[in-house]
Amino acid sequence: MTSGTGAVGAPAAAPADPLDPAEARRRERRSRWYRRDVRWSPYALVAPFFLFFAAFGLFPLLYTGWASLHQVELTAPNEMHWVGLRNFSRLLSDEFFWNALRNTFTIGVISTVPQLLIALGVAHLLHFKLRGSMFFRVAVLTPYATSVAAATLVFVLLFGRDYGMVNWALGQLGWGPVDWQNGTWTSQFAVSTIVVWRWTGYNALIYLAAMQAIPPDLYESAALDGASRWQQFRHVTVPSLRPTILFTCVVSTIGATQLFGEPLLFNGGAGATGGSDHQFQTLGLYLYEQGWVNLHLGRASAIAWTMFLILLLIGAANWLISRALRKETT
Amino acid sequence: MSAKTTAPAVPRSVHRAGRQLHGGRLTYAILILFTAGSLFPLVWTAVAASRSNERLAQTPPPFWFGGNLFRNLKIAWTDAHMGTALLNTTIVAGSIALGTVFFSTLAGFAFAKLRFRFKNLLLLLVIGTMMIPPQLSVVPLYMMVAKLSWTDQLQAVVLPTLVSAFGVFFMRQFLVEALPTELIEAARVDGASSWRVVWHVVFPAARPAMAVLGMLTFVMAWNDFFWPIIALTQNGSPTVQVALTGLGRGYIPDQSVIMAGALLGTLPLLLAFVLFGKQIVGGIMQGAVKG
Numbered sequence: 001m002t003s004g005t006g007a008v009g010a011p012a013a014a015p016a017d018p019l020d021p022a023e024a025r026r027r028e029r030r031s032r033w034y035r036r037d038v039r040w041s042p043y044a045l046v047a048p049f050f051l052f053f054a055a056f057g058l059f060p061l062l063y064t065g066w067a068s069l070h071q072v073e074l075t076a077p078n079e080m081h082w083v084g085l086r087n088f089s090r091l092l093s094d095e096f097f098w099n100a101l102r103n104t105f106t107i108g109v110i111s112t113v114p115q116l117l118i119a120l121g122v123a124h125l126l127h128f129k130l131r132g133s134m135f136f137r138v139a140v141l142t143p144y145a146t147s148v149a150a151a152t153l154v155f156v157l158l159f160g161r162d163y164g165m166v167n168w169a170l171g172q173l174g175w176g177p178v179d180w181q182n183g184t185w186t187s188q189f190a191v192s193t194i195v196v197w198r199w200t201g202y203n204a205l206i207y208l209a210a211m212q213a214i215p216p217d218l219y220e221s222a223a224l225d226g227a228s229r230w231q232q233f234r235h236v237t238v239p240s241l242r243p244t245i246l247f248t249c250v251v252s253t254i255g256a257t258q259l260f261g262e263p264l265l266f267n268g269g270a271g272a273t274g275g276s277d278h279q280f281q282t283l284g285l286y287l288y289e290q291g292w293v294n295l296h297l298g299r300a301s302a303i304a305w306t307m308f309l310i311l312l313l314i315g316a317a318n319w320l321i322s323r324a325l326r327k328e329t330t
Numbered sequence: 331m332s333a334k335t336t337a338p339a340v341p342r343s344v345h346r347a348g349r350q351l352h353g354g355r356l357t358y359a360i361l362i363l364f365t366a367g368s369l370f371p372l373v374w375t376a377v378a379a380s381r382s383n384e385r386l387a388q389t390p391p392p393f394w395f396g397g398n399l400f401r402n403l404k405i406a407w408t409d410a411h412m413g414t415a416l417l418n419t420t421i422v423a424g425s426i427a428l429g430t431v432f433f434s435t436l437a438g439f440a441f442a443k444l445r446f447r448f449k450n451l452l453l454l455l456v457i458g459t460m461m462i463p464p465q466l467s468v469v470p471l472y473m474m475v476a477k478l479s480w481t482d483q484l485q486a487v488v489l490p491t492l493v494s495a496f497g498v499f500f501m502r503q504f505l506v507e508a509l510p511t512e513l514i515e516a517a518r519v520d521g522a523s524s525w526r527v528v529w530h531v532v533f534p535a536a537r538p539a540m541a542v543l544g545m546l547t548f549v550m551a552w553n554d555f556f557w558p559i560i561a562l563t564q565n566g567s568p569t570v571q572v573a574l575t576g577l578g579r580g581y582i583p584d585q586s587v588i589m590a591g592a593l594l595g596t597l598p599l600l601l602a603f604v605l606f607g608k609q610i611v612g613g614i615m616q617g618a619v620k621g
Contacts (some may be wrong), residue, residue, distance in 0.1 A: 041524035042446035049493045056490040060467030069477050077473045128353035138607030139365045145599040149574035150592040154371045165391045178376040209615035258463050261555045265578040275544050301469045307468040
């Protein structure tokens, strides 16, 4: 295809001397092809993402909405019976749904709040000039490399009632053994501990990255004004981190709404009930129980869409809060 | 010292108040404590995996390694299907990482450097898809997989996760700065087709970000939980997470073997963290500032 002339296909560099008709035609064809290439190749480059997204993201999303209006059983997923909004109205009068919603909220709060506060503190410490700073950064990130399943299996043992390390340590301090799994608050605390353990280091690194982007002269002028270290942290670091803090709040909240693996495996072999009394069953777990234990795919779809609506509400709240904050600062 | 002559205006105390401050003893003490807390459950997994089921049902719990490690690893490897699971997960996470890196680089390049209609709208759509939770698509996905008879086949977990919105956004943010537009224009003037530009200009420039994205995606795919435990089963072709879930549900009622399984499932990623920890940390922090 590449003929002798150096400037083939490059319309900008066409030589001035006259050409024989065949060569001119070839050039014309080339430049037409070139224009087409420039015009359409961007779409070809983004197409794979959107094709996969349409097939495995958008279509299922809409179809979940469609399935939520039907009675569908896992045993015969192709037989759908129209039931209208009955799957949703059933949820509203379902005590286990409200229980799961409540648990998702409380576990979300007691896992997210300490997680982000500790992460902020750790990031502050990691921001000092340290010997072995890379060791600390990699070490605090190792829980992130541990899967939900592996982490939960270990924590089940650590929180064991009779032989667990936590109860042994409490016993040394003179406190009686705690039945972590069977109490409402204790089980939710234990499940939250797993979440906090896995994600605090990750969030600390995100805060650290944002802290490194704060211009040092902000601290210098604060120091000139006589601000103490604590005041610098409060009045320089935290305000500069505000967008990042908001970002991590959103991400952690989304993660908390979807909590599934930890409560599933914290229950051991007892299925997807989230404890004998459903004391730590989350919405994600309840969806799984409805769909893949009780075989009601239509009801599971209704739960999925309800979760989506809750996420949209959180998103809207976040948008309002960040707008209010921005107004406040300007 | 030159600092004395060139910068007399800034007093020493102010420099000390800047962020170049060295960490004090208390800083180290707290960080070491926090690091110990981060590492302890992992170390104790190995301790428990080296003991016996009987020893784990005694008080106080063991604090140091016993002699049963290889016996337990062997049982986990064969009876709990951890061997198959490790192989499967390597295939799955490897394919997902390769696919995500490849497609994300293509789309990221288009969004960073090319001009086309609906570009901003499409980019907004990409970012919007990041907010969709996996629960929302799991029922139809299951129906699709059942219809195609893909249950218990690895493509059932590979294909739905082969592209990632985060990846596209990550590559775009990187390429906006790292790829000089003149370089593309120069290649264009030489008559290079789009594909040649991608292959000879974009890929070389994107290599560092591709490596980081590949590692992050691999970790995420390795640990993916919700969809694999629906699409795959313990006795078919499990991933590590499916096999571990089976163990947690009492597939083998021996705690030391369960811990050996957890150890086996985590070791490959821990090894990757020892080797590439610096790059992974860098990638997460880089993504944080830009994201």
